[in-house]
Amino acid sequence: MNSPLLTLTSGPTSPSTASMFVRHPLFRPLAALVLLLLVDLLLVPGFFHLEIKDGHLYGSLIDIANRAAPLVLAALGMTLVIATRGIDISVGAVVAISGTVAAMLIGGTMVMQDGVPEYVANTPMVWALCAAMGAALLCGAWNGLLVAGLGLQPIVATLILMVAGRGLAQLFTDGQIVTVYYKPFFFLGSGYLFGLPFSLYIVAAVFLVTALLMRKTALGLFIQAVGINPVAARLAGLKTAVLILFVYVFCSACAGLAGLMISANIKSADANNAGLLLELDAILAVTLGGTSLAGGKFSLAGSVIGALIIQTLTYTIYSIGLPPEINMVVKSVVVFLVCLSQSAEFKNMWRAFRARIKGGAA
Amino acid sequence: MSTMILRGRAWMASPYFTSLVTVMLLIVLLAAGGVAYPGFLSMQVLFNLLIDNAFLLVIAVGMSFVILSGGIDLSVGSVLALTTMISAWLLQSWHLPPLLVIVIALTLGAGFGAAMGAMIHYFKLQPFIVTLAGMFLARGLCYLISINSITIDDPLYVAMSQTQLPILGGFISPGALIAVLTLAAAIYVAHCTPFGRAIYAVGGNEQSALMMGLRVGRTKVLIYAFSGFCAALAGVLFSFYMLSGYGLHAQGTELDAIAAVVIGGTLLSGGYGYVAGSLSGVLVLGTIQTLIAFDGTLSSWWTKIVIGGLLFVFCLVQRLMALGAKHKK
Amino acid sequence: AKPLVIGFSQVGAESEWRTANTVSVKDAAKKDGITLKFADAQQKQENQVKAIRSFIAQRVDLIAFSPVVESGWDTVLREAKAAKIPVILTDRAVNVSDPSLYATFIGSDFVEEGRRAGRWLLERAKKTPDTVINIVELQGTVGSAPALDRKKGFEEVIAGNPKLKVLRSQTGDFTRAKGKEVMEAFLKAEGKKINVLYAHNDDMAIGAIQAIEEAGLKPGKDIVVISIDGVKGAFEAMIAGKLNVTVECSPLLGPQLMQLARDVVAGKPVPKRVVTQEGVFPAEVAAKEFPNRKY
Amino acid sequence: MTILTSAPAPVLELRGISKAFPGVQALSGVALNLYPGEVHTLMGQNGAGKSTLIKVLTGVYAPDQGQILLEGRAIQPASTLEAQNLGISTVYQEVNLCPNLSVAENIFIGRYPRKRGGIDWADMQRQAVELLERMQIRIDVSQPLARYPLAIQQMVAISRALLVSAKVLILDEPTSSLDEKEVDLLFSVLRGLREQGMAILFVTHFLDQTYAISDRITVMRNGEREGEYACSELSRFDLVNKMVGAPATVGESTAAPATAAAPSKLATFLRATGLGRKGALSPMDIELRQGELLGLAGLLGSGRTEAARLLFGADKADSGSIVIDGKECSFASPRDAIAAGIGFCSEDRKHEGAVLELSVRENLILALQARTGILRAIPLKRQQQLAEEYVRALGIKTASIETPIGTLSGGNQQKVLLARWLATEPKMLILDEPTRGIDVRAKQEIMDYVTALCRKGMAILFISSELPEVLRVSDRIVVMRDRKAGGEYPRGALDESSVLQVIAAGDVHE
Numbered sequence A: 001m002n003s004p005l006l007t008l009t010s011g012p013t014s015p016s017t018a019s020m021f022v023r024h025p026l027f028r029p030l031a032a033l034v035l036l037l038l039v040d041l042l043l044v045p046g047f048f049h050l051e052i053k054d055g056h057l058y059g060s061l062i063d064i065a066n067r068a069a070p071l072v073l074a075a076l077g078m079t080l081v082i083a084t085r086g087i088d089i090s091v092g093a094v095v096a097i098s099g100t101v102a103a104m105l106i107g108g109t110m111v112m113q114d115g116v117p118e119y120v121a122n123t124p125m126v127w128a129l130c131a132a133m134g135a136a137l138l139c140g141a142w143n144g145l146l147v148a149g150l151g152l153q154p155i156v157a158t159l160i161l162m163v164a165g166r167g168l169a170q171l172f173t174d175g176q177i178v179t180v181y182y183k184p185f186f187f188l189g190s191g192y193l194f195g196l197p198f199s200l201y202i203v204a205a206v207f208l209v210t211a212l213l214m215r216k217t218a219l220g221l222f223i224q225a226v227g228i229n230p231v232a233a234r235l236a237g238l239k240t241a242v243l244i245l246f247v248y249v250f251c252s253a254c255a256g257l258a259g260l261m262i263s264a265n266i267k268s269a270d271a272n273n274a275g276l277l278l279e280l281d282a283i284l285a286v287t288l289g290g291t292s293l294a295g296g297k298f299s300l301a302g303s304v305i306g307a308l309i310i311q312t313l314t315y316t317i318y319s320i321g322l323p324p325e326i327n328m329v330v331k332s333v334v335v336f337l338v339c340l341s342q343s344a345e346f347k348n349m350w351r352a353f354r355a356r357i358k359g360g361a362a
Numbered sequence B: 001m002s003t004m005i006l007r008g009r010a011w012m013a014s015p016y017f018t019s020l021v022t023v024m025l026l027i028v029l030l031a032a033g034g035v036a037y038p039g040f041l042s043m044q045v046l047f048n049l050l051i052d053n054a055f056l057l058v059i060a061v062g063m064s065f066v067i068l069s070g071g072i073d074l075s076v077g078s079v080l081a082l083t084t085m086i087s088a089w090l091l092q093s094w095h096l097p098p099l100l101v102i103v104i105a106l107t108l109g110a111g112f113g114a115a116m117g118a119m120i121h122y123f124k125l126q127p128f129i130v131t132l133a134g135m136f137l138a139r140g141l142c143y144l145i146s147i148n149s150i151t152i153d154d155p156l157y158v159a160m161s162q163t164q165l166p167i168l169g170g171f172i173s174p175g176a177l178i179a180v181l182t183l184a185a186a187i188y189v190a191h192c193t194p195f196g197r198a199i200y201a202v203g204g205n206e207q208s209a210l211m212m213g214l215r216v217g218r219t220k221v222l223i224y225a226f227s228g229f230c231a232a233l234a235g236v237l238f239s240f241y242m243l244s245g246y247g248l249h250a251q252g253t254e255l256d257a258i259a260a261v262v263i264g265g266t267l268l269s270g271g272y273g274y275v276a277g278s279l280s281g282v283l284v285l286g287t288i289q290t291l292i293a294f295d296g297t298l299s300s301w302w303t304k305i306v307i308g309g310l311l312f313v314f315c316l317v318q319r320l321m322a323l324g325a326k327h328k329k
Numbered sequence C: 001a002k003p004l005v006i007g008f009s010q011v012g013a014e015s016e017w018r019t020a021n022t023v024s025v026k027d028a029a030k031k032d033g034i035t036l037k038f039a040d041a042q043q044k045q046e047n048q049v050k051a052i053r054s055f056i057a058q059r060v061d062l063i064a065f066s067p068v069v070e071s072g073w074d075t076v077l078r079e080a081k082a083a084k085i086p087v088i089l090t091d092r093a094v095n096v097s098d099p100s101l102y103a104t105f106i107g108s109d110f111v112e113e114g115r116r117a118g119r120w121l122l123e124r125a126k127k128t129p130d131t132v133i134n135i136v137e138l139q140g141t142v143g144s145a146p147a148l149d150r151k152k153g154f155e156e157v158i159a160g161n162p163k164l165k166v167l168r169s170q171t172g173d174f175t176r177a178k179g180k181e182v183m184e185a186f187l188k189a190e191g192k193k194i195n196v197l198y199a200h201n202d203d204m205a206i207g208a209i210q211a212i213e214e215a216g217l218k219p220g221k222d223i224v225v226i227s228i229d230g231v232k233g234a235f236e237a238m239i240a241g242k243l244n245v246t247v248e249c250s251p252l253l254g255p256q257l258m259q260l261a262r263d264v265v266a267g268k269p270v271p272k273r274v275v276t277q278e279g280v281f282p283a284e285v286a287a288k289e290f291p292n293r294k295y
Numbered sequence D: 001m002t003i004l005t006s007a008p009a010p011v012l013e014l015r016g017i018s019k020a021f022p023g024v025q026a027l028s029g030v031a032l033n034l035y036p037g038e039v040h041t042l043m044g045q046n047g048a049g050k051s052t053l054i055k056v057l058t059g060v061y062a063p064d065q066g067q068i069l070l071e072g073r074a075i076q077p078a079s080t081l082e083a084q085n086l087g088i089s090t091v092y093q094e095v096n097l098c099p100n101l102s103v104a105e106n107i108f109i110g111r112y113p114r115k116r117g118g119i120d121w122a123d124m125q126r127q128a129v130e131l132l133e134r135m136q137i138r139i140d141v142s143q144p145l146a147r148y149p150l151a152i153q154q155m156v157a158i159s160r161a162l163l164v165s166a167k168v169l170i171l172d173e174p175t176s177s178l179d180e181k182e183v184d185l186l187f188s189v190l191r192g193l194r195e196q197g198m199a200i201l202f203v204t205h206f207l208d209q210t211y212a213i214s215d216r217i218t219v220m221r222n223g224e225r226e227g228e229y230a231c232s233e234l235s236r237f238d239l240v241n242k243m244v245g246a247p248a249t250v251g252e253s254t255a256a257p258a259t260a261a262a263p264s265k266l267a268t269f270l271r272a273t274g275l276g277r278k279g280a281l282s283p284m285d286i287e288l289r290q291g292e293l294l295g296l297a298g299l300l301g302s303g304r305t306e307a308a309r310l311l312f313g314a315d316k317a318d319s320g321s322i323v324i325d326g327k328e329c330s331f332a333s334p335r336d337a338i339a340a341g342i343g344f345c346s347e348d349r350k351h352e353g354a355v356l357e358l359s360v361r362e363n364l365i366l367a368l369q370a371r372t373g374i375l376r377a378i379p380l381k382r383q384q385q386l387a388e389e390y391v392r393a394l395g396i397k398t399a400s401i402e403t404p405i406g407t408l409s410g411g412n413q414q415k416v417l418l419a420r421w422l423a424t425e426p427k428m429l430i431l432d433e434p435t436r437g438i439d440v441r442a443k444q445e446i447m448d449y450v451t452a453l454c455r456k457g458m459a460i461l462f463i464s465s466e467l468p469e470v471l472r473v474s475d476r477i478v479v480m481r482d483r484k485a486g487g488e489y490p491r492g493a494l495d496e497s498s499v500l501q502v503i504a505a506g507d508v509h510e
């Protein structure tokens, strides 16, 4: 809760284009991402190699983007929730629910067609997807009602669904992993369109729609106002409760979409493991992107970059052949470094320190 | 839906009331269990609640300080695991005397917390992200020591594990006693010392606290150090309890601790609540689990659903009663 | 007589295998007219200890559990012993100072499973004695008993052939999604060099198979895939020719467990270690075996 | 008034203090001398740099340039705590207390009375009660501070500052939310301290108060020191001129706004009957007419704010009815009131008004946008145009319309919030202490602006603790006491003393 009133700022400097670029809030997360990619460039041979295989692009970068897609979606939803000073830790459970519903409804039964085994969907895919998204929306509405209607603290309100949601998903499947045999469904997770993974188009579409919604309507302004000063927002005539309800529904919708993507990608629904700890990664992505958990100002693009940072890091760890024991240590160290690089205070101290060293040496 | 939190003036008193409601509901929960399952209300079952949740209670106490100050500490579960690991390693591989090991473990825990607190305060980083990274780091360090679990056979630890302190016809473990003493000490610190009050002030409004001339930086670093200390102490209790060090111990305990603190009536935004609430919160969670264990018919998923459901009913009733009381005023 | 009451503490429902295990135990109890108190620990040791304490408080006739971890059971088992309640371990062993704390242990031997996987590979390697065989390994959850043991057993056996080299080993957390993700990274980093994939469970193998296919390679042919557990999905993959072999790890302990329980309560002597009957299923027998699979 | 005979060394001396924020040079080369035993008033228009100067000298901001000397020694306080330890006790412009702590704790935190290692709660409460008693405030000091209205919080903040025996006491607009009675009490306390040789630096926008208490005045303009004057040597007129920087025709005694048409001819906009809420306001009747300015007078805690909140639907009334344009309305939330054409400018700008991190523009259009609806975003062009327009009309001093409102000076924030409601072009506007913290000239301009709107047909409910102001601008006055409407009087029927009489006795007795 650092009020901007207290942040010490240096004097005005002439805003050249370069300095404006450096000062841009997205500069630091972006720089962190670029730095990580540079590390890959040096340590992983052929990291930037892209080739056309079976008519589509193939390579590490594509993998990262593809794998990051669900995380980006979850982070986009989480951004809005966090902007209202809330938090949603049920994202992983919603992923499990929507994936399970879709997988169970679609499933796939084998029929012989002209002597060739063919799989057809149990339920028309459109209906199944609608049902899955409907389930996700219900989850969001539930969270939203608990927070906005009942006034529960967001973390407990969503904890309820976090615990019970996965249980529900397992209840549907009897604890089994539901395998899907119906091909068109896979397109969602591992299909390609114009040479690029289909999931990227989904993410881009959701991002664009959300960004437009924030820009072209007053939603962005209202969400920030509610996050920064709910009392003032109410007195200014905002429907604070409806707004809060909306962000939780939106967050769950994003999570639901992510769930579909994940289950389509592995061609099955794993109620127990799908999206496990996704909520933590999503929150991490949002904060790495420069949005404060205290609510208010938010950056959708920042969250996307944050998610890419996380996925690149994970992928890097796999690629450079580190023993799994030290995965976590590496991850934590990188997160610390990224955080520090974003801290103005750290930069000042570092500068003072360097100046002192130089002074001592002279 | 207009009965919202966002009411500026009148909502202030509710968290205090919430703490009371929690205790009342806890009693109702226990009574319900007693009616439904024979043997549920035996003294030993109640003591088991304390014995089995001693480590959670200690963590929740540390967490309640952090939450009261408006922060959050996600690293506690991992610090607990790291403590068990370091203790086991020092005991089994280095053969250090157990008391020394305990002192080292507690110091490391407090130091770990203090370091995170310092980063949070001096570099103005968000507590969530710093402690999340701390959580990865501590867990990762466990695996650097060993990915296996290490059994502890130090006589002092074994004694602490197996001693039964008789009380009221049942028994409690030394660990449970330590937890209760920690709670008592924390309540004293929170309500009767300047440090404790500074925590509330920082949670109420950090900027104001600074303008009022409080040592906000020192307070924040100390809070996280205390939380780290509590996590380490919980780790020590856990290694008494399990007699082993293991990197996978206490996964997700941070969420349990946060839930316990919040259910106990503390506001996550800081400034409102009681440290004692963490006890009622922990007991509520423990009772829910015990109820399920006594029932013994629920499958894995029903267990989750029922835990979620009970949590919901509990929060709902708690909230409605608090709202009702406010309206009557 | 009044029905036997057994308290059973299960690890959780983290995989299909585990679910099959639970179902088997529950069904067997029902069939034998045994009252089963079931408690799910959601993968946490402390929850298991709590459950066992509550079983003791409820004075059940016998306690059975699949420990989440090997160590840390002395105290609570002592309490059980003091309350004169016998204990049976299922599926995983424990590490206690006094073996009399439990009556018997029934379950598979993870190290042996690893060895079996290794032996199968050794056999296969004999066909091409001169070529180096590059292996990538998908480990289970870091630090978990099956991951440690399956790695250990496998390494033990393949050490016998210097041509067998483990190129990469990374955790896939026992899940399909992670298995696929990690395999993708392996394929990009090592490319065509990979000859064999050894996955610590079927789920990771199934995920990895998809990654291999998406990379334009043929799983089962270009890359030999070995995994452990023998769940239905694995058999389907074998029938499709994408998986080469799965080492069975049977979850169907229920009937054996109930029999043992009755013997223990009746005071009959039982062996301290009961190993479940398990096989190795290479792809060739998959189609024949498939109809018999219960999980 | 004590006249400084011999000039002793100043306790506090500021030399060439400069401070810049991105886009604003808040202070440039400011000097100030503060002597023991004097009350030194700092005056200047909104945004002149008064608060910034105080923050620099108490360690909140580090100066870019300049020196601070305390008793001849250079100091560089890095935090308020350091400043406090050096003997500088400060009450900042925005109340900086912890809402969750009890009143007593807010006074004593950081310097608790101790007993056997712990805090002596009983002693603390006793002392707190005594301390507040000095200001004639009798409240339950064990209740959380947030329970009390702003004025009480302000008094608590002052009490806290008075608790330490400091060398220098700094008060930044302590009187902006107090009424005359409280101000008098505060001044008598300050005079006592002056006798004891304390140096007091005081900021206010009230000329009367300045002349009532100051020994010397430093005038600031645009971040620079305009000059330092002995109070007795500077006429009000000169003072205002120096603040404004050009000869101006501003004074307290400008002519009253042109009288409205005969009250009976004005159409009723809103009529509330029996409006009340348990524990907050006894049922009262109130009528607002188009083109008429209705003043609500009363002491602190008389229930004016409560009445306003009920009219606006911010709190739910539990009795009474509201009729607008002949239609019965019930307001479940401010939205309903806004839809009916009502605006409400709250007295507590920090908690109920400003959305600190948002820009001036965003704050300004918030209410308008809320009424327009979420989907029909006001085009950015139009927003900027509106913002520019109001920034000009109300003379808001800001680096740009995209500056976060939190970095504006207190008075300018207040103006933005006023503009927020003006932008909605309401049919009825409730102004609760709208001129709090606004400088003399701006106050005049704002009141002129508001009365002009009123003449064009807006109904206005005006609440102010400044009785003269209420008397001057209101067409009709309702006097409140003890959370009840005391009586209604037409313009000119009351003067200051008769209002006080009403408050004391409940009615005017000739």
Ligand SMILES: Nc1ncnc2c1ncn2[C@@H]1O[C@H](COP(=O)(O)OP(=O)(O)OP(=O)(O)O)[C@@H](O)[C@H]1O
Pocket: A004, A005, A006, D021, D022, D024, D025, D026, D044, D045, D046, D047, D048, D049, D050, D051, D052, D053, D093, D397, D398, D399, D406, D407, D408, D409, D410, D411, D412, D437, D439
């Ligand atoms: N933290 C900050 N960041 C940027 N600009 C600031 C900050 N604080 C103050 N300013 C600017 O400095 C100038 C002086 O502000 P200051 O608060 O000192 O005025 P003031 O004289 O106290 O006015 P008022 O009478 O309205 O309180 C204003 O233009 C304000 O916008």
Ligand SMILES: Nc1ncnc2c1ncn2[C@@H]1O[C@H](COP(=O)(O)OP(=O)(O)OP(=O)(O)O)[C@@H](O)[C@H]1O
Pocket: D136, D137, D138, D139, D148, D149, D150, D151, D152, D298, D299, D300, D301, D302, D303, D304, D305, D306, D307, D347, D465
């Ligand atoms: N001098 C005082 N002593 C004790 N309590 C007071 C005093 N002044 C105000 N209060 C408290 O203030 C509250 C009333 O606040 P309210 O906002 O209705 O007043 P108001 O008439 O709007 O006054 P103002 O707006 O000037 O603060 C009551 O709870 C009352 O107890």
Ligand SMILES: [Mg+2]
Pocket: D050, D051, D052, D093, D172, D409, D410, D411
């Ligand atoms: Mg000011």
Ligand SMILES: [Mg+2]
Pocket: D149, D304, D305, D306, D347, D432
């Ligand atoms: Mg008021």
